Amino acid sequence: MLQSKMKWNFTYIQEDQTSEAFPVKGMSDVTKRLLEKRNLTDPDAIDRFLHPSLDDIHDPFLMDDMEQAIERVRSAIDNDEKILVFGDYDADGVSSTTVLIEALSEAGAQSDYYIPNRFTEGYGPNEAAFRQASVDGYSVIITVDTGIAAIHEANIAKELGIDLIITDHHEVQETLPQAYAIIHPKTSEAYPFKELAGVGVAFKFATALLGRFPEHLLDMVAIGTIADLVPLHDENRVLVSYGLKAISRSNRKGIQALRSVAGLDGAIDEEAIGFTIGPRVNAVGRLQDASPAVELFLTEDRAEADRLASLINQLNQERQKIVADTAKEAEEMLKSGEQELSNVIVVAKEGWNPGVLGIVASKLVRTFDRPAIVLAIDSETQQAKGSARSIDAFDLFANCMEVRDRFIHFGGHAQAAGMTLDVNEIDNLRQQLSDLAEQKLSPEDYQQVLDVEMSVGIEDVSLQQIEEINKLRPFGMGNPKPLFHVKQTPKELRRIGSRKNHLKITFQKQSAKLDGIAFGMGDSYPHISPHAELEVIGELSVNEWNGKKNVQIMIKDMQVSSWQLFDLRGSKHIEKQMSLSDQETYAAVSFRDTTEIPFQLPVYAPSELAGLNEVDGLLLVDLPKQLSDLSNLLNEVRPGKLYACYQVNEGAFLKTWPTRDHFKWFYGMLVKRKKFDLNQDREKLAARKGWDRSMVDFISQVFFELDFVKIEDGLITINSTPSHRDLTDSILYQERKSQLYVEQSLYYSTYKELKSWLDTQRNSLKEEVVNGL
Structure with missing residues (x-):
């Protein structure tokens, strides 16, 4: 066996077949079943899903306080009041800030933006920034992708005579800030879709302010929405679908420069955003002030865009090294026992960069299969700030809210959160969250989960099928890229990579062929026998090399379920x-x-x-x-x-096992010749009869044991008074025959024969073993 590293959640019953009444014709059964898994069986719903339309965008004025907020901004424009956009330092916050600054500029507002420094100010609005805004003459502050937990700061704004408009999408806590207006889908009962990203809410505000649909801002909406991991269905699916097309043809100088340094050619898809563009935008705020990222998207100067993109790319490389070093240090602390490896990891240290702790937490979750909170300790304030990531079964937001009194600041989602707490609360937090996990989780809950959508034979996988599956894009939260289960004995299995840490697998069944790549799984190679039936879970894709396209499966996990x-x-x-x-x-x-x-x-x-x-x-x-x-x-x-x-070494195996006729002929020869010299005549007899010399010796020894002959110095003579005994009376004959069967069955057999015999023995508790295979 080879144990899978993750928990495989088969979200289907393989015997279930797609309904014959499925409304879409000309589509493969695989794609039909994927649509049904997404509860898409109604023709209109399927059409809307496969062909996202701007007609399905919801009216922004369905959000509570939207009309009030827009009127206040228009009044500020008419009266030449200064408006400050208060953003956040991640990709969602940067794109939200860009969207609203451009919309305000188009509307004729005097506006600027402010993004707090992660290291000196922390997350979200803060009193010092609001007081400075008042000094600088701002009478309206609009938050984007932040603010829903800013109770104190809202009171400060009111005290300063600033009208605070909050636009946010994060989880709503027990008390709402006393702001001039709160634009939030989850506080708006009439708004039909609750899962917009921060940039989605900002885009709604921009749409309401401009009185039209600002398609030119959709590139920013796609970046923020994908990077923030919100569900890609309903309105988000439409916005991202159109946003990806907008990025691919964008004339925005910052997008062009960023694509250039990242090596992105051709059409941009959600994976390019999630794994290439998003991390680079995030890297700026993780290591320094996030303003260069906003400036990159706002600039109309290509030279300036190239400079900023190069800076951002360099910061991303630095971020990658810092993440790797910090994660390694945290793992060693936990493995050595320096800090407790509890049900919920809470690890803290002075000197860690607060900007990368969320990524480090994600790595710890994958390494130890449990929720993780990673904190950087400030020795001067004796406070710890950090980020948390979780497993599917443990809702971070809900469980942390049960111990809310431990935090100075806290906010986030079910799977990700940020917090600040006193250093002396770290051990209490670890203990309380671990106790909650102990009460609520089973051992299986700690395993990472792969939701498997379907089992397929390699004969079902084709270029045409993968192209059809790709019609379900963009994939993401709420519409995951399908994971498929394949069960087949590999034709070829080998290690690849400079460190031999990856696996290349080739499956073949008749004319059908499927290549598999398993990154980071090279250590499994010696634990997979050459003839094992291998089960893999992975994503189907197309590998294009030198103009040739081949289907492949990108393997996430594997197992051998049989011995x-x-x-x-x-x-x-x-x-x-x-x-x-x-x-x-x-x-x-x-x-x-x-x-x-x-x-x-x-x-x-x-x-x-x-x-x-x-x-x-x-x-x-x-x-x-x-x-x-x-x-x-x-x-x-x-x-x-x-x-x-x-x-x-010296086995019993003979080229030919002597039959009774062999023994009969040899005895007759002895009777005729009266004597036989083994030393002189063994080779001649073996050559004449086509026997192996060992068979001559064996027959001679059996006759000697049965007292049929005498042997002295290799000279065999007939016993004048031989006993009347059967060959089977010979212990040598029985032992050699038994040993021969053992060697034939267990040593000289083929792999297939040996495996089959062993299978039979394992599957039968009472069956007597018979000679041979």
Whole structure:
């Protein structure tokens, strides 16, 4: 067996077939079933999903306070009042700020923006910034992608005579700020879609302010929406679909420059945003003031855009190194016991960069399969600021709200959060959250989950099928890229990469072929036997190389669900050919008191293994004397991996097993010749009869044991008074025949024959072992 590293959640019953009444014709069963899995069976709903339309965008004035907020902004424009856009330092906040600044500029407003410094000010609105805005003459502040938890700051704004308009999408807490207006889909009962990103809410505000649909801002909407991991359905799907087209043809100098430094050619899809553009935009605010990212998108000077894009790309490279170093340090602290590896990880240290802690937390979640909070300690204030990421089964927002009194500041979502707390509260927070996890989670909940949409045969995977699946794009939260299950014995399995840390797998069934790539899974190679039926979970895609397109599956996880036989028979380099996992238990069994074995493993006699049902891997270091010995052992111990490590040096195997006619002819020859000199005539007889010389010796020894002949110095003579005994009375004959069957069955057999025989023994508890295969 090979255990999967994640929990596979099969979200279907394979026997269920797509409804014959499915409304869309000319579509494969695979795609139809994917649509049904998304509860898309109504023709109109399917059409809206496959062909997103701007007609499905909701009226921004359905949001509470929108009309009031727009009137206030228009009044500010008419009266030449200064408006400050207060943003956030992540990709959603940067794109939100850009959207609203451009909309205000088009509307004729005097406006500027302010993004707090992550390191000196922390997340969200703050009193000092509001007081400075008042000094600078701003009478209206509009927050984007932040503000819903700014209770104190809203009161400060009121005290200063500033009208605060909050536009946000984060989770609403128990008390709302006393702001002039709050534009938030989750506080607006009449608004039909609650899952807009911060940039989506800002875009709604811009639409209401301009009195038209500002398509030229959709590129920013796509970046913020995808980067913030909000569900890509309903209105978000429409906005992102059109936004990706807008980015691909965008004349925005900042987009062009960013594409250039990132090496993005052609059409931009959601993966390019999520893995290339989004991280670069985020990197700026993680390491310094996020203003260069906003300036990049606002500038109309290509030279300035190139300079800013180059700076941002450099910051992203620095961010990657800082993340890797911090994650390694945090892992070592947890593994060494320097900080407790509890049900919910809470790890803290002075000197860590607060800007990367969310990414570090994500890495810890993947490494340790549990929620993680990573905090940077400020020695001067004795406060810890950081970020949290979670597993599917543990709602961070809900559980942290149960211990809200531990935090100075807190906000976020079910799977991600940010917080500030006193250093002396860290241990209490760890203990309380771990207790909540202990109460609410089962051991299975800690495993990362792969939601598998469908099992497919490799014959079902084609370029045409993948192109059809891609009609479901853009993929993301709420519409995940489908994960498929494939079960097939690989035709080829090999390690690739400079460090041999990846796997390349080729599946083939008749004329159908599917390549698989498993990044970072090279360590699984020695734990997959060459003939094992491998199960993989992955995303289907097209690999294009030198103008040739091939279907492939990008593997997320794999397993071998049946027991495996590793054939190392006769090998003199066993330790180089096999690898033992630290996560499994192994033992060696000897039928003949062998003590020299590969690896430092305990060696057991078969009778000692009855109580070792927990053994994952069992090494057979020599051959049993009878097949029944091994059969009885396999009825007691059922390891997931069986290693055939035995050798045969001087075996019983003969090219031809002598029949009774062979014995009869040899005896007749002796009677006729009266004597036979083994030393002189053995080779001649073997050559004349086509026998192996060992068969001549064997027949001679059997006759000698049965007292049919005498042998002195290799000279065989007939016994004048032979006993009347059958060949089967010979112990040598019986032992050699039994040993021969053992060697034929377990050593000289093919892999397929050996595996089949072992399968039979494992599957039958009472069946008596018969001679041969």
